[in-house]
Amino acid sequence: GNSVTQMEGPVTLSEEAFLTINCTYTATGYPSLFWYVQYPGEGLQLLLKATKADDKGSNKGFEATYRKETTSFHLEKGSVQVSDSAVYFCALSEGGSYIPTFGRGTSLIVHP
């Protein structure tokens, strides 16, 4: 079956630091890959996605590149802000399957 593994948190950074949250996946087919973000007290919302190999998803300064050869989709941001403090979920969804697979989430805490 499919699976998503992401680094355990919390990840604690100072403002303006560089962020990487690792995500690797196992899939039987050729999935689309997603990063969702959950701010405190809210539901998940899509941060970015990529649908094919070598695609780069980007939004709000965050980026992730679909690496088929390493089955990875690592999330990066060059300079984090306190407002980026949230839980980040990596996920995959295969075409024709309507049940996505989520990682367990990584908590990010950014200090001023």
Place this chain on the structure above:
Amino acid sequence: DAGITQSPRHKVTETGTPVTLRCHQTENHRYMYWYRQDPGHGLRLIHYSYGVKDTDKGEVSDGYSVSRSKTEDFLLTLESATSSQTSVYFCAISEASGRGETQYFGPGTRLLVL
């Protein structure tokens, strides 16, 4: 923002009582889902629906039932609540393009079973 609402947003109930949570969408999306979120477990799928009156079980369906009589509404029922069902419950929706679906989540319902 996707038009998804959940009600109630907070509920405290006692063990053994029935509880129904409601999810309402205005997007006319075919698929609807119920998840629970607990520390250390991430998101776990309870039930999902792929159309009116068409539902199926997820990985943690024991103790839960669902109904979908209209496209826009998806109800989750705890027939006899237990303390282990204390959790945050999220509804989600997605289209059915068949090309790897983005999910859109509601704001969540915090349920405390005493």
